[in-house]
Every structure is written in structure tokens, then in C-alpha cells.
Amino acid sequence: MLEKVYEIFHEKMKDKGQGMGIGSALTSEFLMLSFLLIGAILVLRTANSTILGFGALIILGGILFTVPTVFKVEKENTDSINLSSFYVALTLALLFVIFLGGI
Amino acid sequence: MLNNSTLIPLMVVLPLIMAILVNFLHQKDKSVKFISIVSLIVFVFIPVVTLYGVHLFSGHLRTGSFPEISKLLIPDVYMGIVYSYGSVQKILMVVLTIITGFTVLTVLNKKMISGVYIAMIFISLASTSAIMLADDIFNFFVFTEILVVAQVALVIAVQDTKSFKAGFKYMIFGTISGASILLGIALLLGVYGLLNITDLSNAIKAGGQLNPIALSAVSLLTLGWLYESGLFPFHIIKCNMYENAKPEISALLQVQSKFVLVAMAIILFRVFSGFALLKSVMLGFAIFTVVLGSVMALQQVELRKLLSFVAVSQAGLVAVGFGIGTSFAIAAGIFHAINDVLSMAILFFIASFVYDKFKTTKLEELGDGLQVVPLVGFVMLLATLAISGVPPFNSYQSEWRLIQAAAQAGVPELGVLVILLSVATFVAIIKAFFMIFMKPGPKVEVNTEVRGTMFKAIIVILILTCLAIGLFPNIIYDPIYNFVVSLGV
Numbered sequence: 001m002l003e004k005v006y007e008i009f010h011e012k013m014k015d016k017g018q019g020m021g022i023g024s025a026l027t028s029e030f031l032m033l034s035f036l037l038i039g040a041i042l043v044l045r046t047a048n049s050t051i052l053g054f055g056a057l058i059i060l061g062g063i064l065f066t067v068p069t070v071f072k073v074e075k076e077n078t079d080s081i082n083l084s085s086f087y088v089a090l091t092l093a094l095l096f097v098i099f100l101g102g103i
Numbered sequence: 104m105l106n107n108s109t110l111i112p113l114m115v116v117l118p119l120i121m122a123i124l125v126n127f128l129h130q131k132d133k134s135v136k137f138i139s140i141v142s143l144i145v146f147v148f149i150p151v152v153t154l155y156g157v158h159l160f161s162g163h164l165r166t167g168s169f170p171e172i173s174k175l176l177i178p179d180v181y182m183g184i185v186y187s188y189g190s191v192q193k194i195l196m197v198v199l200t201i202i203t204g205f206t207v208l209t210v211l212n213k214k215m216i217s218g219v220y221i222a223m224i225f226i227s228l229a230s231t232s233a234i235m236l237a238d239d240i241f242n243f244f245v246f247t248e249i250l251v252v253a254q255v256a257l258v259i260a261v262q263d264t265k266s267f268k269a270g271f272k273y274m275i276f277g278t279i280s281g282a283s284i285l286l287g288i289a290l291l292l293g294v295y296g297l298l299n300i301t302d303l304s305n306a307i308k309a310g311g312q313l314n315p316i317a318l319s320a321v322s323l324l325t326l327g328w329l330y331e332s333g334l335f336p337f338h339i340i341k342c343n344m345y346e347n348a349k350p351e352i353s354a355l356l357q358v359q360s361k362f363v364l365v366a367m368a369i370i371l372f373r374v375f376s377g378f379a380l381l382k383s384v385m386l387g388f389a390i391f392t393v394v395l396g397s398v399m400a401l402q403q404v405e406l407r408k409l410l411s412f413v414a415v416s417q418a419g420l421v422a423v424g425f426g427i428g429t430s431f432a433i434a435a436g437i438f439h440a441i442n443d444v445l446s447m448a449i450l451f452f453i454a455s456f457v458y459d460k461f462k463t464t465k466l467e468e469l470g471d472g473l474q475v476v477p478l479v480g481f482v483m484l485l486a487t488l489a490i491s492g493v494p495p496f497n498s499y500q501s502e503w504r505l506i507q508a509a510a511q512a513g514v515p516e517l518g519v520l521v522i523l524l525s526v527a528t529f530v531a532i533i534k535a536f537f538m539i540f541m542k543p544g545p546k547v548e549v550n551t552e553v554r555g556t557m558f559k560a561i562i563v564i565l566i567l568t569c570l571a572i573g574l575f576p577n578i579i580y581d582p583i584y585n586f587v588v589s590l591g592v
Contacts, residue, residue, distance in 0.1 A: 020534060020537075020538070021404065024401045024402060024530065024531070024534055025401070025402055027401055027527070027530050028397075028398045028399075028401035028402055028527070031397065031398060031401070031523060031526070031527050032394070032398050034523055035390075035393075035394040035398075035520065035523065038516050038519055038520055038523075039390065039394075039516075041516055042514065042516040042517070045516070046513075046514065070398060070402065073395065073398055073399070074399065074402060077339055077395060077399055078339070079268075079269075079272065079339050079340070079342075079343045081272055081275070084272070084276065084336065084337075084339060084340060087335075087336035088276065088279060088326075088336050088337070090336070091326065091329065091335075091336050091388075092283070092322070092326050095322040095325055095326060095384065096319065096322045098322075098380065098384055099318045099319075099321050099322045099325075099380065099381075099384070100315060100318050100319065100322070102380065
């Protein structure tokens with residue numbers, strides 16, 4: 001998958017300009033992967049929880065199979081009120097679970 | 104003669120009075136212009152001359168011990184509002200009033216003299232000031248609501264469909280977060296019978312472990328904090344506001360959001376000082392915001408949208424300081440908030456100038472700008488270096504401290520995250536710089552009537568301030584660090 005990444009970006013970026021557009025999208029892809037890797041290392045190293053550790057590994061493994069990730073991130077980061085409401089509800093639920101459950 | 108405690112509430116009351124006044128004088132352009140300029144001078148002057156202290160509005164007596172915590176006894180509720188003014192509030196107030204001043208001057212310079220519009224800017228200034236000064240959690244809530252209304256009014260004043268949509272969405276989620284903050288306050292009032300933040304902090308410390316009702320209050324208040332700060336999952340909504348406001352207003356909105364982030368995080372830390380999980384949760388949301396903001400910024404092809412995402416990701420970086428949670432990290436986070444709002448303000452003012460001069464902010468349609476406005480291009484390059492944390496500019500000092508704080512706290516991975524964010528920010532903005540000023544591109548229509556003398560003066564002053572803070576960081580950082588240590592969070 002990784003060796004075809006430039007072609008995938010070229011194809012997906014047709015309507016968004018070429019050259020510099022593809023370059024910055026590729027940069028954001030590598031940044032995204034770096035962030036995820038660092039995040040996983042942080043969780044694995046500091047979290048004193050087997051569930052969180054396994055969770056981090058599964059998410060990391062899953063993401064490596066879904067490269068490129070930036071287009072999916074972009075799709076989820078629209079100003080659609082439905083998506084935003086969903087994430088707000090999810091966040092509120094998560095906050096209650098974390099604080100009341102004490103994970 | 105006015106004493107110090109009288110001057111403290113003037114930082115809130117005076118902008119409100121002036122807002123009413125300029126509102127009444129709507130369409131009397133000369134009067135509005137004169138009153139606005141005089142008011143701005145006074146607004147900047149008051150925080151500078153006011154000495155640190157506390158203002159009691161109704162003879163509130165601070166309570167020392169709380170032997171009996173639980174029942175809601177309304178006669179025992181201490182309703183007195185208190186404003187406290189310390190070194191951090193002073194620095195934040197000065198920065199806020201100066202950038203508000205620059206925004207109003209820009210608005211006046213564009214011949215957009217409207218009493219109502221200026222009134223909304225003054226109301227947003229009053230609200231942000233009250234949020235930073237309030238030592239009463241209900242008073243804090245009231246002003247967050249007023250701030251949301253004023254900000255939305257400033258955005259919908261653009262009067263296009265996108266700005267109406269952005270304002271409407273911001274209001275919808277504002278109702279959710281406002282309700283959650285108010286419910287959180289109500290739960291705390293139910294458990295402890297207190298609204299004063301210092302009293303609440305003392306009561307919670309005396310009460311030992313938080314009960315489930317207080318924990319629910321923490322959850323609700325944290326959701327409110329995420330909204331007010333524009334952190335995940337509200338980053339898109341906030342971004343939409345920045346993008347659809349006039350860029351000079353976005354410069355002001357991002358200052359207000361970051362300062363409210365700082366003020367509310369300090370309140371949360373003071374009230375729930377012994378609750379370590381809160382810091383971890385803050386850190387998690389901060390990292391999410393940093394990652395999403397910077398990744399999204401890199402993909403943008405429109406200057407205002409790009410800057411909006413950068414502003415949001417930088418807010419995440421401020422929150423990372425709070426999430427790490429040591430005194431050093433919190434001080435670095437507050438320091439970064441100040442540094443970042445200055446650099447971001449320059450970039451938004453440049454976006455405003457670019458829009459006026461070239462009638463577009465779409466990067467594909469721009470080019471060859473350096474031949475038209477070399478000074479603005481040069482300042483944008485310097486501002487890009489400043490916001491990316493390149494020495495000798497100010498953000499270098501705060502980002503370096505954040506990296507140090509992360510390493511000291513035993514999480515060097517966060518230091519790497521800060522470096523990656525700096526790289527992402529640099530790449531995103533230097534791309535915009537290249538496409539606006541250096542790319543040989545289509546000849547865009549240049550509005551020769553726009554000379555931008557005021558813009559140029561503002562951005563030069565701001566970049567020099569960034570440089571001065573970068574060279575002498577301790578003038579700003581030391582009072583912040585001492586303040587954070589005194590909080591004992």
C-alpha cells in the first residue's frame with residue numbers, strides 16, 4: 001500500500017490542484033502517521049491499563065491498513081451539523097464514562 | 104479619588120457603557136469614531152495602572168473552613184461576586200485590549216463605521232475581561248454566554264450565507280455547552296452550596312474524594328471548556344467562525360478563545376485541584392485538537408481557512424501545557440497563549456489586507472504579491488517564523504519551555520509532538536506565503552485604492568512585539584510562573 005501512496009494522492013487530489021497540493025497532503029499524511037505512532041508509544045508507555053494498551057495497538061494496526069488516512073480525516077472533519085452533533089454526544093458520553101468510571 | 108478596587112470592575116463596566124453609547128450613536132459616524140478611539144485608549148490604560156487586588160461587589164466574606172458540606176441551604180449561599188486581578192490577568196488584559204484596539208482601528212479605517220458593530224466588539228471585550236477576572240463561577244458563566252452572542256453577532260455582520268450558517272451552528276452548540284456549564288454549576292451548588300471559586304476550591308479540598316454528583320459536574324464543565332476553547336470536537340465549529348468572520352475580527356476572536364481557554368482551565372484546576380484524571384483528559388483532547396488542526400491546515404487552499412485551522416491547532420498546544428499539569432508546563436501553556444495570539448493576529452491582519460487588496464484569499468488565484476506589497480510579504484515571512492517557533496521570536500521561548508516541561512514530566516513524546524506541530528505549522532503557512540507572494544501566477548486584480556498604511560503599521564508593531572518578547576521572555580514569563588506557583592495546582 002505504502003509504495004502506491006503517491007499515485008493514490010495524485011488520483012484523489014485531481015480536483016484540488018496538483019504539485020504543491022499533493023506535496024502538502026503527503027506531508028499531512030506522514031504527520032498523521034507520526035502523530036499516531038507517537039500517541040501509541042505514549043499510551044503504551046504511560047497508561048497503566050491492559051485495555052488501553054491493546055486498544056492502542058489495534059487502532060495503530062487498523063490505521064496502517066487504511067493509508068492514506070488524511071482523506072478519511074478530512075471527510076470526518078466537515079462542518080456538517082450531524083457529524084458534529086455525533087462527536088459532541090460521543091465526547092459527553094466519554095467524559096462521563098472516564099470521570100465516573102475512573103478509567 | 105478612585106482606589107484600586109474601584110478600577111478592577113471598570114475593565115468590564117466601561118466597555119459595556121461605551122458599547123451602549125456607540126450603539127445609541129449609530130449612523131453618527133464622527134461621534135462613533137471619536138468615542139471609539141478615546142475608549143480604546145482608556146481600555147488599554149486601565150489594566151496598566153490598576154494594581155493587583157480583589158474587588159468585592161457585595162461584602163463577600165471568604166469562608167475558611169467547611170465542616171458541613173452537602174445540603175443546599177439557600178440563605179447560606181454566598182452570592183457575592185468577586186473580581187481578582189493578578190499578574191496573569193494584567194498581561195492578558197493588556198494584550199486583549201491592544202488587539203481589540205487594532206481591530207477597531209482597522210474597522211474604522213475601512214470606513215465600516217457602525218455603532219452596533221463597534222458595540223459588539225466592546226461587549227465581547229467586556230465579556231472576555233469578566234471571564235478572566237471573575238472569581239465567581241456563575242458570573243463566569245453569564246459572561247461566557249454574552250461572549251458567544253457578541254461573537255456570533257460579529258460573524259453574521261458579514262451578511263453572507265456561510266457566515267449565517269457558521270453563526271447558527273456556533274449558537275446551537277453554544278446552547279449545548281452553555282446548558283452543560285450551567286448544569287455543572289448547579290450540581291456543584293447543590294453539593295457544596297457555594298459559587299465563589301476560592302470557596303468552592305477550599306470546600307472540595309476539605310470534603311476529600313469527589314462524590315458522583317461532583318464528578319458529573321466535572322464532566323459537564325469539561326465539555327463547556329472544550330466548546331469555549333474550540334478544542335475537539337468543537338474545533339470545526341470554531342474554525343468555521345474564524346473562517347467566515349472578517350479576518351480582522353478573526354484576529355480578535357482567536358485572542359478571546361485562547362484567553363477564555365486559559366481562564367476556564369485555571370478555574371477548573373483551582374476548583375478540582377486534587378483531581379489528576381482531569382489533567383489527563385484535558386491532555387487527550389488537546390492532543391486530538393493539535394493533530395486534527397495541523398493535518399487539516401496542511402490541506403487547505405484558502406488562506407482564511409488555513410489560518411483558522413492553524414489557530415485551532417495552536418489552541419490545542421496551549422491546552423497541552425495545561426494537560427501536562429506541572430507548574431512549569433501550565434506557565435509555558437499560558438505563555439504560549441500570549442505568544443500565539445500575537446503571531447496569529449499578524450497573520451489574520453495580513454489575510455484582511457490581502458482580501459482588500461486582491462479581492463480574494465484563494466491561494467490558487469493569488470501570486471506575485473511581493474512585487475505589489477513587499478513589506479507585507481516580508482512581515483508574513485517573519486510571522487510564519489514566529490508562529491513556527493523559530494528563534495529569536497516569542498513562540499520559540501514558549502514552545503521550548505513546553506518541550507522542557509514535557510521532558511521533566513516524564514512524557515518526552517509530547518515534546519516530539521510539539522516539534523511536529525511546529526513543522527506542520529511552518530509548512531502550511533509557508534505554502535500560503537509562497538502562493539500569495541512568490542508564485543508567478545495569474546495576474547489578479549489589484550485594488551490600487553487600498554494603501555493599507557494602518558495595516559502595515561499594525562503588523563510591524565505586532566512583529567516587533569513578538570521579537571521583543573522572544574529576546575526578553577522573562578519580562579512576561581516570570582510573573583506568569585509565579586502566579587501559577589501561587590495557585591498551587
